[in-house]
Amino acid sequence: MTQHLADALPTSTGTQPGWWREAVIYQVYPRSFADSNGDGMGDLEGIRSRLPYLKELGVDAVWLSPFYASPQADAGYDVADYRAIDPMFGTLHDADAVIREAHALDLRIIVDLVPNHCSDQHEWFKQALREGPGTPLRERFHFRPGRGAGGEEPPNDWESIFGGPAWTRVPDGEWYLHLFAPEQPDFNWEHPAVQDEFRSILRFWLDLGADGFRIDVAHGLVKAPGLPDLGRDEQLKLLGNQVLPFFDQDGVHEIYRSWRLVLDEYAGDRIGVAEAWTPSADRTAMYLRPDELHQAFNFHYLNTDWDAEALRGAIDDSLDSMRPVGAPTTWVLSNHDVVRHRTRFGSLERARAAALLMLALPGSAYVYQGEELGLPEVTDLPDEVRQDPSFFKANGQDGLRDGCRVPIPWSGEEAPYGFGTGGSWLPQPAEWAGLSVAAQTGDPASTLELYRAALRIRRAHPALGAGDGVEWLPAPEGVLAFRRGDFVCTANTTDVPVRLPAPGTALLSSTDLAEPDLLPADSTVWWQG
Ligand code: BGC
Ligand code: MG
Numbered sequence: 001m002t003q004h005l006a007d008a009l010p011t012s013t014g015t016q017p018g019w020w021r022e023a024v025i026y027q028v029y030p031r032s033f034a035d036s037n038g039d040g041m042g043d044l045e046g047i048r049s050r051l052p053y054l055k056e057l058g059v060d061a062v063w064l065s066p067f068y069a070s071p072q073a074d075a076g077y078d079v080a081d082y083r084a085i086d087p088m089f090g091t092l093h094d095a096d097a098v099i100r101e102a103h104a105l106d107l108r109i110i111v112d113l114v115p116n117h118c119s120d121q122h123e124w125f126k127q128a129l130r131e132g133p134g135t136p137l138r139e140r141f142h143f144r145p146g147r148g149a150g151g152e153e154p155p156n157d158w159e160s161i162f163g164g165p166a167w168t169r170v171p172d173g174e175w176y177l178h179l180f181a182p183e184q185p186d187f188n189w190e191h192p193a194v195q196d197e198f199r200s201i202l203r204f205w206l207d208l209g210a211d212g213f214r215i216d217v218a219h220g221l222v223k224a225p226g227l228p229d230l231g232r233d234e235q236l237k238l239l240g241n242q243v244l245p246f247f248d249q250d251g252v253h254e255i256y257r258s259w260r261l262v263l264d265e266y267a268g269d270r271i272g273v274a275e276a277w278t279p280s281a282d283r284t285a286m287y288l289r290p291d292e293l294h295q296a297f298n299f300h301y302l303n304t305d306w307d308a309e310a311l312r313g314a315i316d317d318s319l320d321s322m323r324p325v326g327a328p329t330t331w332v333l334s335n336h337d338v339v340r341h342r343t344r345f346g347s348l349e350r351a352r353a354a355a356l357l358m359l360a361l362p363g364s365a366y367v368y369q370g371e372e373l374g375l376p377e378v379t380d381l382p383d384e385v386r387q388d389p390s391f392f393k394a395n396g397q398d399g400l401r402d403g404c405r406v407p408i409p410w411s412g413e414e415a416p417y418g419f420g421t422g423g424s425w426l427p428q429p430a431e432w433a434g435l436s437v438a439a440q441t442g443d444p445a446s447t448l449e450l451y452r453a454a455l456r457i458r459r460a461h462p463a464l465g466a467g468d469g470v471e472w473l474p475a476p477e478g479v480l481a482f483r484r485g486d487f488v489c490t491a492n493t494t495d496v497p498v499r500l501p502a503p504g505t506a507l508l509s510s511t512d513l514a515e516p517d518l519l520p521a522d523s524t525v526w527w528q529g
Contacts, residue, residue: 014266020212020271020294020364021328022465023060025110025453027368029068029336031075032090032407035420042407044085044094044240046420051101051408053437057372057448058455061108061466063214063273065336067095068114070481071121074162074389075405077334078312082201101207108211110273115198116217117184125185133174138195141185142177147514151481153174157229158246163393177227179246181389189221190257202262212263212271212294218287219276222251229300241279248278255427256292271295273330282322287514288327295364302338306345306354306522308480308493315361315470322363323468329363334371340404343377347521352450353491356524360455360489362467367451370408373435374447377403378426387424402426411438453508457526461507463487479519490526492519504529 007322034046044067054062069084085092102109106430118125129136133145144155146169154167155175160182167175168182177186187194202213202240225243256272263270270294278284284296304314309440322329333354340349344370347358351374358365381402383391407425409432410418417428417436433439440446458464475481480492481503502516504527511523517523 002082003326016425018466018517019269022059022467023108023364024359024458025063025273025364025366026054026057027063027065027335027366028135029369029405031425032405032419033266033369033501034410035407035416035422035424037420038420039088040303040416040420040423040425041088042419043088044090044098045190048094048098048101049107051098055105055107057452058459059107061110061211061369063101063110063366064098064519066112066114066216071119071183071385073119073181073388076113078117078121078184079114080119080121081123082114083204083406091226093095096208099354103209109209110214110271111205111210112216113198113201113205113213114216115189116186116220117178119182120185129170132172138174139147140191141186142188143174144177145173146175147377148384148405156229157335158227159230160393162390177223179217184210185390186223189251195255195258199258199262199396203331204261206262210270211268212273214273214275216275218256218274218296219252219278220246221249221255222249225250241277243279248283250277252293253286253289253292254285256287260291260293266518267383273297281317282342285321285327286327288325290326295328295330297332297335298420299332301358302332302334302450306350306474306493307369308478308491311357311491311493312472312480319362319469325485328466329361329468330366331358331361331363332366332368332402333358334368335366336368336405337339337401338404339400340368340371342371343379347522348374348376348447349511350493352447353493353522353524355447355451356454356508356526357489358490359458360464360482360484360487360526362465362470362484372448372451373408373437373440375406375408375432377427378406378429379403381406381426387425409433409436409439447458450508450510454526457507461487473503486528488529490527491524492521495521497521503527 031042033042034050036045067085067089068079069081069086070076070078085095099109102146124140125255128375131137143152147153151173154165158166160166162181166179169175178184179186228245274287274293274296276284276287276296277299281300287293287296296320301314306309318329330400342348345351386402407419413433415428416424440448470482473481479498480491482489492498498519500519506513506529508525510524511520
């Protein structure tokens, strides 16, 4: 029923400058997307072979989590060589093929840049260790003598986000800073060589055709002068909003201004996307001033419950914060660091409703691989298969990030469900046969077809996509209703049906709409009206 009207809408708005202002960006987690060589680990050739799927899904761009040479102490967020591909994922030739073929399909590619820290196997760090205290390479990291008589205490009281002290002592007695795992030493961003190296890395990937960068821990690069003690006993959370001496320091903005100059040297609207966990949406907006980056993940939205009032607050707050800097608001529900939103919200109905709400909002949206299949978090992984470094540390960052990283099901009745011909690095649940791409394709009630329809309408409908505001309409408690031009979205966040006069003709509904005047429980409906 709902798709006929959508099909009658004009197709494609074309490619305009500022594509990122309304792009739907799909996050591929390379280890878990598609495995071409049967080693149980996803790879670049797997990604290349599945680009047509992403095209058909209807996204505009693909963000690839790291595929660089890495010992994989933090699933590739520990980079040993920023200009090389890890053999587990393929070769530079394969990366080039992914970018070229994506472009041929009119899909953009955003690569993940990890500038806060590298791997302890990075050449600079190895050299710094070899050469000892006081040598120049040590200055590119944060090496310090310890405290206490024999220097046996860490230089300050900071804790790693993965748990345990943020400092590790090396055999010659000095300590180095790592906000994450000990295998991830933090760079010293005051050092000109670090700054130069990253501008050069940006150019390397821009020359290869990358359309932008997702900037890992963008808020962490600059530390407060003197690395002052925190002075409180509190475990740090990457996903938290605390004000901290190593996050969201004003000095980071200088770095992004210099990167923007590099991005702007290249034709074709290349972008920078900040992963910045800051205390407020206004602080996040500072990364998006016109001479800095283009987008930032909206973690305030991701942290909002399935509750009309809270959602409306988060939506208004996000839009209000971005308006003064002229940046698009982004929306995100899931990624490789958080519990999948189907599980967070407690049901598939809510997950589907949340997706339609997100895709109706003005700006750009992020979709994490598998959410279009309605995948739940895998909560019962045996300890021996887990790889999240924080799992092995007490009290660290939730420690349970493996459950959202399980390889996605493509087809077939048995694991690995077309993910590859071998196994899969994390076991997939038996119920996932019914959630595979093949199982859902062509089933109008499936979540995959819901996403496909939503993305098709979003692309075609003049009122959807870019924008910086919504017009709220009166609605009963627990219901959100807003208008954008001749488009209306209603979301019932309660667990009972709610009566509301139909604001127009239904275009798409996350749950079967038996009566147009009765919004089903936990549902979102798109209306033409
Ligand atoms: C990434 C995580 C990673 C951390 C350290 C992030 O925020 O998304 O997956 O563990 O940075 O690089
Ligand atoms: Mg493989």
